[in-house]
Amino acid sequence: GESVGLHLPTLSVQEGDNSIINCAYSNSASDYFIWYKQESGKGPQFIIDIRSNMDKRQGQRVTVLLNKTVKHLSLQIAATQPGDSAVYFCAENWALGFGNEKLTFGTGTRLTIIP
Amino acid sequence: NAGVTQTPKFRVLKTGQSMTLLCAQDMNHEYMYWYRQDPGMGLRLIHYSVGEGTTAKGEVPDGYNVSRLKKQNFLLGLESAAPSQTSVYFCASTPIAGGAGGYTFGSGTRLTVV
Numbered sequence: 001g002e003s004v005g006l007h008l009p010t011l012s013v014q015e016g017d018n019s020i021i022n023c024a025y026s027n028s029a030s031d032y033f034i035w036y037k038q039e040s041g042k043g044p045q046f047i048i049d050i051r052s053n054m055d056k057r058q059g060q061r062v063t064v065l066l067n068k069t070v071k072h073l074s075l076q077i078a079a080t081q082p083g084d085s086a087v088y089f090c091a092e093n094w095a096l097g098f099g100n101e102k103l104t105f106g107t108g109t110r111l112t113i114i115p
Numbered sequence: 116n117a118g119v120t121q122t123p124k125f126r127v128l129k130t131g132q133s134m135t136l137l138c139a140q141d142m143n144h145e146y147m148y149w150y151r152q153d154p155g156m157g158l159r160l161i162h163y164s165v166g167e168g169t170t171a172k173g174e175v176p177d178g179y180n181v182s183r184l185k186k187q188n189f190l191l192g193l194e195s196a197a198p199s200q201t202s203v204y205f206c207a208s209t210p211i212a213g214g215a216g217g218y219t220f221g222s223g224t225r226l227t228v229v
Contacts, residue, residue, distance in 0.1 A: 042222055
């Protein structure tokens, strides 16, 4: 069935190092993927997105890679900072028709940056 | 620039009580969503709206009702609260379906049903 899952529930990274958060999805019809960051007590915050016709997209210190062959998504954060500590969610979006969309979230990975 | 505002931020209800959660957005977005977030789980879609006057069921709609009488407001109602509805509720909006930039989320309402 459809699912969006994460390989690792927790990840600890030394400050200044790069981090990679992985996500697997099973719905090949998904056409749009989003990474969110959620800090404690706050709502999810958009980080970066990628459409299914792309395999890589870069932002400021973040890169998202999409491998449609194995249905895998990853978020790379370069030169991590203490403020990067949060829970990161991947989400896949697919059209249901008639303007309806469905955004399915993974369970999240908690990233901890070690000073 | 308020974005998405949710009220209240916290609430404790007794089993069987009713309440309404309010979501307001000032970005003129067409699409609005209500999610719940439980420990160890991702966000699950309760109900959504693709425009003023429209609503549709999401993944976990039972026990909830919604209304979108005005474009900027999306209300989530619990008619008879149950302990299983203890959760953090998030509202989100987006200008177009699948639009670039993702969804804008509110800061959440933490609801406890005792």
